[in-house]
Amino acid sequence: MKKILQLQLDPSEAYDEVQFEKAALQKAGIRPSEDEVFVRQNRRSIDARGRKVRVNVEAEIFIKESPDSRLQIDIDYPQVENAERILIVGAGPAGMFAALRAIELGVKPIIIERGKDVRARRRDLAAINKEHIVNPDSNYCFGEGGAGTYSDGKLYTRSKKRGDIRRILEILVRHGATEEILVDAHPHIGTNKLPVVVTKLRETILGSGGEIHFGTRVEDFIIDQSEIKGVITQHGDRILGEGVILATGHSARDIFELLHAKKVLIEPKPFALGVRIEHSQNLIDRIQYHCEIDRGPYLPASSYSLVHQTHFKGKQRGVFSFCMCPGGFIVPAATAPGELVVNGMSPSRRDSRFANSGMVVAVELEDLPEFQKFGPLAAMHFQASVERKAWEMGGKTQVAPAQRMVDFVNKKVSNSLLDTSYQPGLEAVDMSEVLPDFISRRLADAFKAFGQKMRGYFTNESQLIGVESRTSSPVRIPRDRESLEHPEIKGLYPCGEGAGFAGGIVSAAMDGERCAERLITSHIKRTSI
Ligand code: FAD
Numbered sequence: 454m455k456k457i458l459q460l461q462l463d464p465s466e467a468y469d470e471v472q473f474e475k476a477a478l479q480k481a482g483i484r485p486s487e488d489e490v491f492v493r494q495n496r497r498s499i500d501a502r503g504r505k506v507r508v509n510v511e512a513e514i515f516i517k518e519s520p521d522s523r524l525q526i527d528i529d530y531p532q533v534e535n536a537e538r539i540l541i542v543g544a545g546p547a548g549m550f551a552a553l554r555a556i557e558l559g560v561k562p563i564i565i566e567r568g569k570d571v572r573a574r575r576r577d578l579a580a581i582n583k584e585h586i587v588n589p590d591s592n593y594c595f596g597e598g599g600a601g602t603y604s605d606g607k608l609y610t611r612s613k614k615r616g617d618i619r620r621i622l623e624i625l626v627r628h629g630a631t632e633e634i635l636v637d638a639h640p641h642i643g644t645n646k647l648p649v650v651v652t653k654l655r656e657t658i659l660g661s662g663g664e665i666h667f668g669t670r671v672e673d674f675i676i677d678q679s680e681i682k683g684v685i686t687q688h689g690d691r692i693l694g695e696g697v698i699l700a701t702g703h704s705a706r707d708i709f710e711l712l713h714a715k716k717v718l719i720e721p722k723p724f725a726l727g728v729r730i731e732h733s734q735n736l737i738d739r740i741q742y743h744c745e746i747d748r749g750p751y752l753p754a755s756s757y758s759l760v761h762q763t764h765f766k767g768k769q770r771g772v773f774s775f776c777m778c779p780g781g782f783i784v785p786a787a788t789a790p791g792e793l794v795v796n797g798m799s800p801s802r803r804d805s806r807f808a809n810s811g812m813v814v815a816v817e818l819e820d821l822p823e824f825q826k827f828g829p830l831a832a833m834h835f836q837a838s839v840e841r842k843a844w845e846m847g848g849k850t851q852v853a854p855a856q857r858m859v860d861f862v863n864k865k866v867s868n869s870l871l872d873t874s875y876q877p878g879l880e881a882v883d884m885s886e887v888l889p890d891f892i893s894r895r896l897a898d899a900f901k902a903f904g905q906k907m908r909g910y911f912t913n914e915s916q917l918i919g920v921e922s923r924t925s926s927p928v929r930i931p932r933d934r935e936s937l938e939h940p941e942i943k944g945l946y947p948c949g950e951g952a953g954f955a956g957g958i959v960s961a962a963m964d965g966e967r968c969a970e971r972l973i974t975s976h977i978k979r980t981s982i
Pocket of ligand 1: 545566567590595601603605606607609669671672701707708784786797951956961
């Protein structure tokens, strides 16, 4: 027999296994010694709205019955060594999940990835952090697992497609992610565990007969009479396939430039740009959990999500927190020398002393009149110009420009900066010289408003570190809504975040699966799936 209970628990009961079992059985009116019982959590979310933090838990109690597997979806990866082949450019979540789906459907994927495998990639990340050397093919955005590998591994998405999300999470669990990601309302994996998961995803692809070519940058497309036949790599190799899934991410500027040069339709896309904000995690915990000293031994590091509408020169734009990393680190996420970009990541335990979050302003194309001459690449050139400015102001290394929050609002260069998780170091500057006026004014307004919403947030005990500019793609590669094929180039499937159809690990993975399905049904199997 199975019983399902909805419980409101103290953090100690929700996060300590022994206490949880005791509390759940007590609420169910079962004495532990009475029966053979097994108790587990099915869903868990924190409710910190009241003075006392509670945790809502859906508990499952199995009485004289073995618990069923949490994995509900049947997935089989057959051998595809000799099957028809599709090309996938990019081994980020979109590319890897496209490959896995192709294998499930009996088609051989060939992934072409400019970066290195997760292990070799680590050395290049160390070089950025310690020596300020940016390898344009191997960095926090490029390499196996894509931009999501050295990240926080947050796995939530705004998508409402519950079944598809569950599928992605279950595939991650089958490849080494903890089952907790199926339980937590806001699941995350953590940067220390993601490389293991990515390695296992690769092993499944290779073990089923798929191919992955690392260190191979796509430099040209083979297009014949408006149909893509394959790609040309930097080594001059021509690789052919039945269609191409282009999943190169939001930072592949050379791909956007290549498409534009080849007169393949692309469009400028609004995106968001700002800074990363760093507070101590303890300060954020005290605000969010209403605690006086610290969050105690049970609660996870707290997060926040903020949004504020600002008005400047008659235009309304949102300022919002983005990719918050509780207990995390700020990392240098540039993809080329001569630019400075920051982003955030966290280990699975989220136990660093720092809380960081992107704080960005929505940028519309009408905000960028001086960049219109770049046509579809207008927003991309604007983004690059701010990154160059940040690099210059930081001292032309990966040292990042920074300013304390209240000083920024008061337009005062900080006399000293705070301790930081950003390894390459910080330089005190006036951030309003790094950022365009329409961004810095809105940020200043928003910080004051956020201080009202979260008492203690607006403080000089926090600092702005710039710039957070790779929030989403500044270019859209269009595609048909139904077939997902590029409207002008047959066989080309713009996919994932770089094409403008995903934002985050899970949504990119879901988009990869969808593109593989459509490509295969249109060009190989010609039956619906
Ligand atoms: P990407 O992951 O960008 O992958 C694109 C791949 O294409 C790269 O591996 C790149 O090397 C390759 N490529 C590019 N050009 C070429 C070429 N010419 N030839 C061959 N290969 C090429 N999202 C979340 O959901 N949760 C998080 O916690 C989170 N944290 C993040 C932290 C950091 C530091 C960063 C940078 C991003 C984070 N994101 C997070 C965003 C997330 O990583 C992306 O949304 C996601 O990875 C997009 O997937 P994708 O497959 O579309 O593209």
